[in-house]
Amino acid sequence: MTQDYQLETILAHAGINSDEATGALASPIHFSTTYQHPEFGQSTGFDYTRTKNPTRATVEKTLAAIEKADYAIATSSGMSAIVLAFEIFPVGSKVVAARDLYGGSFRWFNDKEKEGRFFFEYTNTEDEMIAAIAEDTDIVYIETPTNPLMIEFDIEKVAQTAHEKGAVVIVDNTFYSPIYQTPITQGADIVVHSATKYLSGHNDVLAGVVVTSNPEFYDKLYYNLNTTGPNLSPFDSYMLMRGLKTLKLRMEASTANAKEVVAFLEKSPAVKEVLYPGKGGMISFKVANQDKIPTIINTLKVFTFAESLGGVESLITYPATQTHADIPSEVRASYGLTDDLLRLSIGIEAAEDLIADLENALSL
Numbered sequence: 001m002t003q004d005y006q007l008e009t010i011l012a013h014a015g016i017n018s019d020e021a022t023g024a025l026a027s028p029i030h031f032s033t034t035y036q037h038p039e040f041g042q043s044t045g046f047d048y049t050r051t052k053n054p055t056r057a058t059v060e061k062t063l064a065a066i067e068k069a070d071y072a073i074a075t076s077s078g079m080s081a082i083v084l085a086f087e088i089f090p091v092g093s094k095v096v097a098a099r100d101l102y103g104g105s106f107r108w109f110n111d112k113e114k115e116g117r118f119f120f121e122y123t124n125t126e127d128e129m130i131a132a133i134a135e136d137t138d139i140v141y142i143e144t145p146t147n148p149l150m151i152e153f154d155i156e157k158v159a160q161t162a163h164e165k166g167a168v169v170i171v172d173n174t175f176y177s178p179i180y181q182t183p184i185t186q187g188a189d190i191v192v193h194s195a196t197k198y199l200s201g202h203n204d205v206l207a208g209v210v211v212t213s214n215p216e217f218y219d220k221l222y223y224n225l226n227t228t229g230p231n232l233s234p235f236d237s238y239m240l241m242r243g244l245k246t247l248k249l250r251m252e253a254s255t256a257n258a259k260e261v262v263a264f265l266e267k268s269p270a271v272k273e274v275l276y277p278g279k280g281g282m283i284s285f286k287v288a289n290q291d292k293i294p295t296i297i298n299t300l301k302v303f304t305f306a307e308s309l310g311g312v313e314s315l316i317t318y319p320a321t322q323t324h325a326d327i328p329s330e331v332r333a334s335y336g337l338t339d340d341l342l343r344l345s346i347g348i349e350a351a352e353d354l355i356a357d358l359e360n361a362l363s364l
Contacts, residue, residue, distance in 0.1 A: 007066060007178065008248055014062040015241045018054075029238045030054040051226045055234040059241040063199075066178040066244075068185050069211040071218040073225055074237055078174065078194025079104055080230035081208030085170055085190050086118065086139070088220040093138035095120045096129060096167070098153065099335045100146035103324035105172075110326075124335050126153050130161045137165055143172040144181075148284045148319050148343040149336055150275040159187025174198065174310070179251040180279050184213055197310030198281075200243040201250050207232050207240050250312060253348040254281030257314075260351040261344065261358065270362035272340075281346040282309060287362075290340040293318065295364050297342075302349060302357035309345035314354055317343045 005013075015027030022028075030053055035046040046052050056074050063072035075081045082105060097109070099122040112118045118139075123129040133140060140162040144153040159169045170190045171183035177198045183191045193199055195207035208230075212218050225231060232240070262276045265285050270292075275284040287293060297305045303316040307323055317323055320339045324332060332338070346354065 010062060010065050011244050011247050014244045015058050015238075018058045027055060027058050027238065027241060029234050031234050049234070050229050050231055053231070053234055053237065055241075056232055056237040059232075059237045059244070062241065062244060063195075063209050064211055066182075066247075067173075067191055067211045068178075068182045069191065070213040070215070071221075072209060072211045073218075073221055074195070074232035074240065075208035075210065075225070076230045076232055076236075077206050078192070078196055078208040079108065081192045081194070081210045082172070083108065084208075084221060084224055084228075084230060085192050085210050086112075087224055088217060089118075089138060089168070091117055093118050094136055095139040095141055096132045096137050097122055097141040098129065098143055098146055098151070099124050100149045100151060100337065101141075101143050102147045102172075103319070103326045105143075106324075107326040125151070126158065129153070129158060133158075133161050133165050133167060135165055137162070137167040140167050140169045141172075142169070143175070145175050145277045145280070145282070147175065148275070148282075148317075148324070148341065150277045150282065150284055152277050155181070155183050155186040155188055159189075163187065175282050176280055177247060177251060179248055184211065189214055190217060195240055196308065198251060199247060199310075200240050201247065201311060202243055203308060203311035203313065205236050205239045205243065207236055250348060251281070254346045255279050257281070257348065257351045257354060258283055258344075258346040261346055261354055264355045264358065268359070268362055283344040283346060284341055285344070286338065286340045287342065292364070293340070293342065296361045299361040299364055300357055302353050303344070309343075311345070312348045314347040314349055315345040317345070319343055 018027045033049045037043055060072040060074050095118050097120055109120055113120055121132050123132050142153050162169045168189045171188040173183055173191050174194045174197050191211045193209040195209045210221055258281050262274055265271045265274045270288050271285050272288045273286040303314045306315050307317055
């Protein structure tokens with residue numbers, strides 16, 4: 001499939017007719033770690049599976065197409081994708097980043113800063129970020145919407161300023177996926193995903209993605225991938241490919257449910273603030289009585305108390321003790337990630353069941 005087709009068609013046809021030898025409709029899973037050379041000095045294009053694997057190459061083709069990029073690399077996790085993207089930049093690179101970000105990203109950023117590998121300046125708003133970008137800025141890093149405060153950044157506006165200053169823009173597109181935004185078309189140089197989330201969509205695959213249209217960046221990414229080996233396995237490549245086929249349907253269903261849940265939460269006397277950007281399946285809200293959080297979580301039946309997001313099942317997460325526990329409490333509080341905040345990942349269940357579950361838990 002090519003980018004000339006509409007997104008739904010590219011997704012539905014992921015891996016179809018990729019096996020010319022047999023005509024198999026579904027992409028085969030190539031478990032082989034090594035490949036026979038036709039004869040001395042020749043290669044089929046596949047030599048060793050760390051370097052390149054047919055199943056992984058097939059899903060990477062689809063990932064590049066839906067992100068409207070020229071290249072995609074599938075990795076073993078979302079964090080490995082972030083590490084791979086950053087490691088192509090030299091020691092001492094200066095990074096301007098959104099303060100509200102995934103706790104695992106902060107943990108790695110913090111460790112690298114202690115080592116002197118990178119230096120970070122964190123900003124709370126889009127205006128602060130643009131003002132912070134200077135001539136010596138090397139990288140601008142954005143999650144949009146942010147996790148878990150759901151703040152949106154104008155990628156095109158930030159990228160314009162960054163490029164004027166000579167900086168590279170990296171965008172984490174996990175929350176919106178290519179269904180709601182394609183950062184490469186908005187000026188991002190590199191896009192990363194935790195493909196464990198919406199791209200796979202069933203809470204049964206650990207995967208990451210790095211995409212770019214810059215051939216120099218791709219060559220560096222590919223070299224580091226082959227050298228360090230954070231590759232996505234053949235089986236997980238197939239599972240990611242399978243999940244992609246329903247990405248648009250799942251995103252639309254979770255968005256429709258999320259809007260109904262938001263409408264309920266905004267009217268609930270047990271809720272003092274709802275954070276929702278208007279699309280996608282991620283909602284955060286702050287409760288009126290923080291002491292009731294354990295009761296709320298323990299009472300829910302349809303929502304599952306678990307980390308992660310983006311699956312067909314609805315989850316509730318308490319960032320203070322789960323996804324963002326590595327960020328010091330005083331730092332979290334300074335930018336609004338207070339201990340009264342809960343995060344919802346809305347799945348594809350019946351909206352009325354989700355609302356009834358929340359209503360019961362919040363009324364106690």
